[in-house]
Amino acid sequence: MEEIVLKGIAAAPGIASGSSFILDKQDFVVAPRVIMETEIPIEIARFEEALIKTKEEILEIQKNISKDLGGQHAQIFDAHLLVLEDRSLTDEVIKRIRDEKLSAEYIFSEVLKKYVKIFSNIEDEYLKERVSDVSDIGRRVLKNLMDESKLHDFDNLTEELIIISHDLSPSDTASMYNQNIIAFATDVGGKTSHTAIMAKSLGVPAVVGLKDATLKIRNQDFVIIDGRKGLVLINPTKETKAIYKDAQFRIVEFQDQFKEIKDLPCETSDGHKVKILANLELPEEIPTIIKHGANGIGLYRTEYFYMNRVDLPSEEEQFKAYKQVAEQIAPNPVTIRSLDLGGDKFISSLQIPRDMYPFLGWRAIRFCLARPDIFKTQLRAVLRASAFGKVRLMYPMITGLGDLRAANDILKEVKQNLKDENITFDEKMPVGIMIEVPSAAMTADLLAKEVDFFSIGTNDLIQYTLAVDRVNIKTADLYEPGHPGVLRLIKRTIDAAHAEKISVGLCGEMCSEPVLALILLGLELDDFSMSPLSILQIKQMIRSVNFKDAKKLATEALSLSTGQEVENFSRMKLNELAPAFLNEENSKE
Ligand code: PEP
Ligand code: MG
Numbered sequence: 001m002e003e004i005v006l007k008g009i010a011a012a013p014g015i016a017s018g019s020s021f022i023l024d025k026q027d028f029v030v031a032p033r034v035i036m037e038t039e040i041p042i043e044i045a046r047f048e049e050a051l052i053k054t055k056e057e058i059l060e061i062q063k064n065i066s067k068d069l070g071g072q073h074a075q076i077f078d079a080h081l082l083v084l085e086d087r088s089l090t091d092e093v094i095k096r097i098r099d100e101k102l103s104a105e106y107i108f109s110e111v112l113k114k115y116v117k118i119f120s121n122i123e124d125e126y127l128k129e130r131v132s133d134v135s136d137i138g139r140r141v142l143k144n145l146m147d148e149s150k151l152h153d154f155d156n157l158t159e160e161l162i163i164i165s166h167d168l169s170p171s172d173t174a175s176m177y178n179q180n181i182i183a184f185a186t187d188v189g190g191k192t193s194h195t196a197i198m199a200k201s202l203g204v205p206a207v208v209g210l211k212d213a214t215l216k217i218r219n220q221d222f223v224i225i226d227g228r229k230g231l232v233l234i235n236p237t238k239e240t241k242a243i244y245k246d247a248q249f250r251i252v253e254f255q256d257q258f259k260e261i262k263d264l265p266c267e268t269s270d271g272h273k274v275k276i277l278a279n280l281e282l283p284e285e286i287p288t289i290i291k292h293g294a295n296g297i298g299l300y301r302t303e304y305f306y307m308n309r310v311d312l313p314s315e316e317e318q319f320k321a322y323k324q325v326a327e328q329i330a331p332n333p334v335t336i337r338s339l340d341l342g343g344d345k346f347i348s349s350l351q352i353p354r355d356m357y358p359f360l361g362w363r364a365i366r367f368c369l370a371r372p373d374i375f376k377t378q379l380r381a382v383l384r385a386s387a388f389g390k391v392r393l394m395y396p397m398i399t400g401l402g403d404l405r406a407a408n409d410i411l412k413e414v415k416q417n418l419k420d421e422n423i424t425f426d427e428k429m430p431v432g433i434m435i436e437v438p439s440a441a442m443t444a445d446l447l448a449k450e451v452d453f454f455s456i457g458t459n460d461l462i463q464y465t466l467a468v469d470r471v472n473i474k475t476a477d478l479y480e481p482g483h484p485g486v487l488r489l490i491k492r493t494i495d496a497a498h499a500e501k502i503s504v505g506l507c508g509e510m511c512s513e514p515v516l517a518l519i520l521l522g523l524e525l526d527d528f529s530m531s532p533l534s535i536l537q538i539k540q541m542i543r544s545v546n547f548k549d550a551k552k553l554a555t556e557a558l559s560l561s562t563g564q565e566v567e568n569f570s571r572m573k574l575n576e577l578a579p580a581f582l583n584e585e586n587s588k589e
Contacts, residue, residue, distance in 0.1 A: 003233060004235065005231055006207075008213070009230050010228055011191060015227065015248045020162050020217050021164065022165070022214060049144075058077050083133060086356075108142065162185070170344060170345050171307035221238070231466050267543065276529075329389065332390050338365070343363055394434060400443050400447070408431070431452055441490075444497065452502060453503045465489060
């Protein structure tokens with residue numbers, strides 16, 4: 001078999017090899033859920049309601065199509081309705097729920113798979129085409145039966161697999177934690193999409209933006225995922241396999257050399273101290289964060305707490321989770337970011353259409369201000385947890401003083417309520433904001449007077465400054481962290497923070513790239529927050545350079561004209577100052 005190499009975007013480092021599993025939207029990966037005898041009628045009723053709801057949806061679609069395109073086109077959906085009304089299918093589901101005492105969605109997905117298989121094996125072309133009708137209707141019913149994000153439930157994968165998918169939502173990726181998934185590759189996605197960020201948290205290599213990987217790779221092909229260079233190798237030759245085995249060995253060696261600096265201070269060779277912090281998506285990452293010697297958590301993305309579930313998390317549930325994180329990381333601080341819903345992060349329990357909160361839409365703090373019920377519940381939980389460790393609160397997507405003050409008014413009210421109820425919390429809990437919208441960077445001098453700290457969110461700041469969608473592969477080349485427009489906003493923000501004597505961190509992905517982190521060091525950034533797996537490498541880089549050299553480099557970088565010039569210049573300087581960081585494992589193609 002011929003070896004094929006696909007080139008995409010390197011999303012999470014490392015190398016993995018193994019069997020591929022093509023996960024497309026036609027797959028129903030629903031985990032079995034055992035139910036009690038008393039739940040049988042409830043499950044059957046849920047199933048029947050889902051059928052009715054799906055039928056109503058189809059009739060609505062038919063009505064609209066018929067209005068727009070004419071009745072002939074609407075007839076396509078007659079086949080869907082026939083599947084829904086097929087008594088043998090529905091009777092089989094009901095009987096099996098009773099006999100096997102398993103959830104409606106699991107039994108339905110099993111019966112559906114059987115039907116798909118039967119139709120696929122029929123010789124008759126017309127009937128063969130019905131496979132897609134059955135699959136489509138199946139997905140609709142499942143969507144109405146359960147949280148949509150659970151449609152890809154990986155709990156029942158039993159062997160080590162490499163997931164190949166057109167797209168994966170951040171919640172899909174989050175549900176891969178602790179499963180047998182050793183790498184993944186997707187057709188779409190960008191370097192700072194939350195799917196890529198989540199892959200780093202999971203510690204699995206990932207390549208995104210491959211365009212047509214799902215067409216070129218078949219189920220159970222042997223593939224190598226090279227997350228450093230953004231490559232996927234299909235059916236590699238013996239020689240390629242040997243090269244990659246060797247590379248894997250060298251990566252381990254390369255990382256091992258940093259272990260001894262874990263407990264040493266994060267300071268330059270001339271004694272300038274900075275803090276190195278971790279970004280946290282899932283509480284399961286805390287042992288890794290501690291193992292890598294982080295000085296605390298610079299960003300806790302709480303939105304994952306809201307994903308992969310049918311309801312919203314209660315105050316008590318959130319309190320327990322935040323308290324646990326605060327206690328585990330103490331005496332170091334945890335920076336809890338309030339709900340940053342929207343963009344590529346979707347929460348199905350809210351039942352709000354996705355197009356309401358795109359990147360430029362009703363997202364993050366805007367959503368929280370419009371839904372004080374949800375916001376207050378979270379703030380109460382964060383404040384209560386602040387009594388058990390060093391908790392800092394941070395608002396995302398602040399655009400200026402208006403929304404900051406509105407958020408703080410709600411915080412004040414919540415604090416007063418807790419006092420009235422005699423519930424203890426840290427009255428001096430620091431409150432900061434993310435600087436991730438250009439208007440916030442431009443008004444950083446005003447904002448700095450009313451907050452305790454800044455954290456620059458470059459993942460968003462870059463997309464909003466350069467008008468380049470962070471998840472769009474067509475514009476991936478234009479997404480330039482070193483762009484002079486971005487660097488100037490970062491500098492402005494750092495200077496404004498220091499003028500008001502508050503600390504300023506950065507928690508976007510650019511922090512974990514040595515070439516860019518060196519510039520940030522020279523711009524006098526105080527806190528570097530990143531995926532825990534990058535911490536030791538960046539710390540070693542900081543310990544190997546001189547602060548005076550870094551400052552000089554940053555000044556020169558600011559005088560350059562393009563992002564490419566900035567990156568090339570910093571790469572060259574890093575090579576002079578600390579050559580170990582530009583070895584093969586870390587170099588860009
Ligand atoms: C950012 O925008 O840089 C950031 C850290 O937040 P998120 O990636 O969650 O949008
Ligand atoms: Mg952001």
